[in-house]
Every structure is written in C-alpha cells, then in structure tokens.
Amino acid sequence: MNICFLMYPWGEINPEKDSTLTLIHESVKRGHGVAICTPSNLTIRNSITSAFCSIINRMDKVPMSIKSFYKKATLREEMLPLAGFDAIFMRGNPPLDPLMLNFLDSVKDDVFIINSVEGMREANNKLYTAVFEDPNNEIIPVTHVSKNKEYLIKTIEESSSDKMILKPLNGYGGSGVILIEKAAMSNINSLLDFYINKSDGSSDYVILQEYIEGADKGDVRILLLNGEPIGAMKRIPGEKDHRSNITAGGRVAKHRLTNAEKTLCKKIGPKLVKDGLYFVGLDVIGGKLVEVNVMSPGGISYINKVSKVKLQEKVIDFVEMKIAEKSASFTRVANLKRKVNEA
Template sequence: MNICFIMYPWKEIDPENDTSLALIKECVKRGHGVAMCTPANLTIRDSVTNAFCRVINRMEKVPSTLKSFYAKATLREEMLPLAGFDAIFFRANPPLDPIMLNFLDSVKDDVFIINSLQGMREANNKLYTAAFGDAHSNIIPNTHVSKNKDYLVRQIKESKADKMIIKPLNGFGGSGVILIEKSAMNNINSLLDFYINSSDGSSNYVILQDYIEGADQGDVRILMLNGEAIGAMKRVPGSDDHRSNVSAGGSIAKHTLTKTEKALCKQIGPKLVKDGLYFVGIDVIGGKLVEVNVMSPGGITYMNKVYKNKVKIQEKVIDFLESKVVDNLQAFDRRSRLRKRVEDA
C-alpha cells in the first residue's frame, strides 16, 4: 500500500511527541510506501494533480523509538501523481486552505482520503460544534460567534456568569484562548478590537463561550476513530496558564471516560462518520463538547506514554486505514467484473 501524508514540513516534526510521525512510522513498519508533501507542494501537470513529495526510503530494520526513526529515516524527492496512491492522510495544521481542497477534489474518487474533503470543509473550524447542539441538548456550552463587537460586549454584560472564554475562530493548539472576567470590562473593548480587526483591513470572527466550571482543572482530549473513542487523556493547565493544551505548557495524565463522556461520544459518533470524519480529536470539559479537531488531531504519543504503550493507538488507526483501502479495492474489482459481464452479454 502507498500512502501520501499531506502535512507540515518534515523539519518541523517533534521527533518525540509528534502524532503524524507515529502514524508514518507505523506505516513504514508494516512495509507500506510513505510519501509526504505540504499543501504548497501540490501542482497540476498535463491536467493531472501531482505533488512534489519527500519519499521515505525503505528501511531494512525500523527503529523502535520515534526519535531514532526520525533520525535514521532518509528521504528522496519525487514528483508523484496523487491518484496513484492508495490513501491520502491529511495532517496539515489549520487554517484550512480552500484552494488545496480544490486540488484534492480531482482525486477524491480515485483514492481514499482521511478525513473526507466535504467533512473538512464543514468541520475545519470551531463552528462545527454547533451542529451537535439543539434546544433539547446540553452537549455544548453556550456559544456566540460574531464579528460585531457591540453584540459581543452585550453578551458579556448580559451573561449570568462572571467568567467567559474568548478565542479566535481559526486558532489551534490553544493559541489566542483567553479567560475574561466581568471585573475587567474596561479591557474588553480593546481586546475585541485586537481579535476582530486585522492589519490588512479585514475582520475576523470571534468565539465567546460560557466558562465551564472545573475548566481550571483541565480538559479531556478524546481521539475518535470511525465514530468510536479509541483513547483519552486528561490535560492539566500549567501553574501560570489557564490553557490545558500541551503546546501551551499543560501536562497530561491517564483518564478513564466517564459515563457522561461515553454518552457524548455515542451521540456525536454517527454524525462524524456520516460526514466522513473518521479520525478526529474532541476536547471535552465537564462532559461538554468544546472543540472538534479534524485537520491534524494530536495526542497519540502522549496517550501511549501515560498508558505505558499498553494501548498503541497508531496501530488501530492504520488498521482502519488498511481496511478502508481493501474495501475500496474490492468494490472496484466487483464493479469491473459486473461491467464485464454486461459487456460480454
């Protein structure tokens, strides 16, 4: 099987904690061909979508640790047609480039892509969580999204809570997430101006969300595969930061899903699968869904560490990827045989 990872540059990989590297290493370990490219490496030649790829050379023995694998892997550069791969694993960081998706539209019927292009279009930012909320559901915290500063200020003033969370719509890794308090209303206007107004004259959407009690104790990252939870960890904020993201200084701990969290996963799982969002990371606080991460969900290496490699999540993910490729090949073979019978009739 040949797999192309569309992701961030190889040189930006954290060789000890990178989820993409764990997935790549698992593919190489199984003997699959692996190539990597960034969204900027996509190109069209003679009406065929290609990518300037960095291909991992075959290894006689795959090192046991991520760090040694990263150090010993050798790469060669080749221009390759995307439709020639069996699967494309999308792992690029936000924000989502719509032009890049247009490139991939040309091959979506030829190769299995995880996650689906339409699913990523719908769920690549923090608005997607609203799809799981309704008048009878308490699955998500009360949320406002707007570019209108006056509206956002009014919502802060009218909120019964003393604290709220403000964050940019397209942020990731905890960047730009701020805890605000009514006692500091004098700073809210300038803060919203900073978030909404860009230097190029455009404006940005801002998310205003009810603060969930217990958030100061951290959140739970759950990895979902094909609509089911396959791993979880508790992320605890550092002493000088309210954010629990590991990239923002948070620490990690074991976590067993609660009854409420299991029910949440069961409720949202079918929609994730329906939207083609097979590998997803969700963030949960107090049993409420805060974010759905569909572009480059992380956490595999950290979960493996806290559970002392008793649960190797990358194996489950690549097992699933292989099964989808086999299903697609069998379906293609069946269609070909049936069409031949009709042609020969």
C-alpha cells in the same frame, strides 16, 4: 499499500511528541510505501494532479524506536500523481488552506482521503459544533459567534456567569484563548478591538463561550476513529496559564472516559462518520464539547505513554480495512461489467 501524508515539513517534526510521525512509523513498519508532501508542493502536470513528494526509502530493518526511525530515515524527491496513492492522510496544521482542497477534489473519488475533502470543508473551523442538535446545551456550552463588538459586550453584561471564554474563530493550539471576567469590563472593549479589527481594515469573528465550571482543572482530549473513542487523556494547565493545551505548557495524565463523555461520543460519532471525518480529536470539559479537531488531531504519543497503548496500530488497521473494502468493491464492479459485456 502506498500512503501520502499531506503535512508540515519533515524537518519540523518533534520525534518525541509528533502524532504524524507515529503514524508514518507504523506504516513503514508494515511495509507500506510512504511519501510526504506539504500543501505548497501540490501541482498539476498535463491536467493530472500531482505533488513534489519526499519518499521515505525502504529500510532493511525499521528501528522500533520512533526517535531512531526519524534519525535514520532517508528521503528521495520525486513528483508523483496523487491518484497513484491508495490513501492520503491529511495532517496539516490549521488554518485550512482551501486551495489545497481544490487540488484534492480531482482525486477524491480515486483515493481514500482521511479526512474527506467535504468533511474538512465543513468542519475545519470552530463553527462545526453548531451542526450537532443540542437545544438544551447538554453536550455543547452556550456559544456566541460575532464580529459585532456592541453585541458581544451586551452578551457579556447579560451573562449569568462572572466568567466567559474569548477566543479567535480560526485559532488553534490554544492560541488567543483568554478568560474574561465581568470585574474587568473596562478592559474588554480594547480586547474586542484587538481581536476583531485587523490592520488592513477588515474584521475577524470571535467566539464567546460559556465558562464551564472545572475548566481551571483542565480538559480532556478524546481521539475518535470511525465514530468510536479509541483513547483519551487529561490535559492539566500549567501553574501560570489557564489553558491546558500542551503547546501552552499543560501536562497530561491518564484518563478513563466518564459516562457523560461516552454519551457525547455516541451522540456525535455517527454524524462525524457521515461527513467522512474518520479520525478526529475532541476537546471536552465537564462532559461538554468545546472543539472538534479534524485537520491534524494530536495526542497519540501522549496517550500511548500514559495509557501504555499503541493507538497508531488501530488507525493504520482502519486505513488498511478501508483500502481493502475499496479494492473489493472495484473488483466486484469490474466483474459485473465483464459479465454484462460477455452476455
């Protein structure tokens, strides 16, 4: 099997923490051909969608240590047609490049893409949680999205809570997430100006979200594969930051899913699979869904460490299964066509 990882540059990988490298290592261990490329390396040659790839050279013995593998791996450069791969793993950092999806449109019927082009288009931003029907806010906190400053201020003033969460629509990794309080209303006007108004005269949407009690104690990252949870971790904020994201200084701890979290996964899992979102990261606080991460869900290495598991094995098992199903389907159709032609 040949897999292309559409991702960030190889040189930017942190071998001790990187989930994508963990998946690459597992693929190489199993003897699969692996190539990596960045979205900027996509190209079209003679009407064929291709990519300038860095191909990981075969190794006589693949180191068991991921850190050693990263250090010893060598790469060669070659332009390859994307349709020649069995699978394409989408592992780029947000924000999503819509032009990248346009390139992939031409091969989405030939190659298994995880996650699907259509699913990525629909779910790449924080508005995706609105697709899950939840009129009583049982699994999704009360959320407002707007670029109308007066409306947002009025919403804050009318809220029954003294606290709310404010964040940019297209942020990631905890960037721009702040806790606002009614007691500091005099600062909110300037904050909204900063978040909404851009230097070029345009404006951005912001999200205003109900503050969930217990959020100061951290959140839970759940990894879902084919609609089912395969692992989770508790993310605990640092002493000087309310955010629990690891990139913002948070730390991780072992976590066992609560009944509320299991119910949440059951409610949204089928919709994720229907949309071709096979490998997803959920951010959950108090049993409520805060975000769905579909571009490059992380946490594999952390969950592996605190829970003594190897989640990458389940993920690559799944990819192998999907490729086998696709191959069997192709063979079945080809045999049927042959019988019709011979009749």
